[in-house]
Amino acid sequence: MSAASNWYLYMLRTPTGALYTGITTDVTRRMGEHQSGKGAKALRGKGELQLAFHCAAGDRSLASKLELKVKKLSKAQKELLVKAAPESLACYLGLQESEVEEVSQRA
Template sequence: MSPWYLYLVRTLDNRLYTGITTDVERRFSQHQAGKGAKALRGRGELTLAFSHLVGDRSSALRLEYRIKQLTKAQKEMLVKGALSFEDLLASLQTSSEIKTLG
């Protein structure tokens, strides 16, 4: 099984799109070619702003959801490294453990 990655793509109008994939370069190329996510079509030049190894698909999906809930400012902090990706992973594991126990 291939490892999964979380990535953020910046659009020309400075929006951040969050996605997951097993191959960041391939997926980013698809986005640039206008294939894949409708949210990125016609948005002009795209930039890969952030990518990070997550692990399995289930963890990637949960983390993608969690990051999509962040504010734009929090996403920018993640891109700049001011918000620790490891802390986000730890909080995700903690909340799934709480759900399992509850």
């Protein structure tokens, strides 16, 4: 697998229970950046963050598509996603068959 296809989608939980969704090539590094205040402004000063969910997401383009779909989910739907921890996020989100094949080939 090439480095260009090693992207991950992740969800962080704040102490208030809010879920933040993002993409990265290194979940551990990115979580550290968020925790130290060098990540997204939305998470600065929110306290201790917990990794609620992460999964392989293919290349950057595909990861961005998955991120957008997850961000459009309701809080309840995101909680179901966290609980289900599906093997194929693309299938779980109901992407088109061609997109699911693309995820499988790239992830």
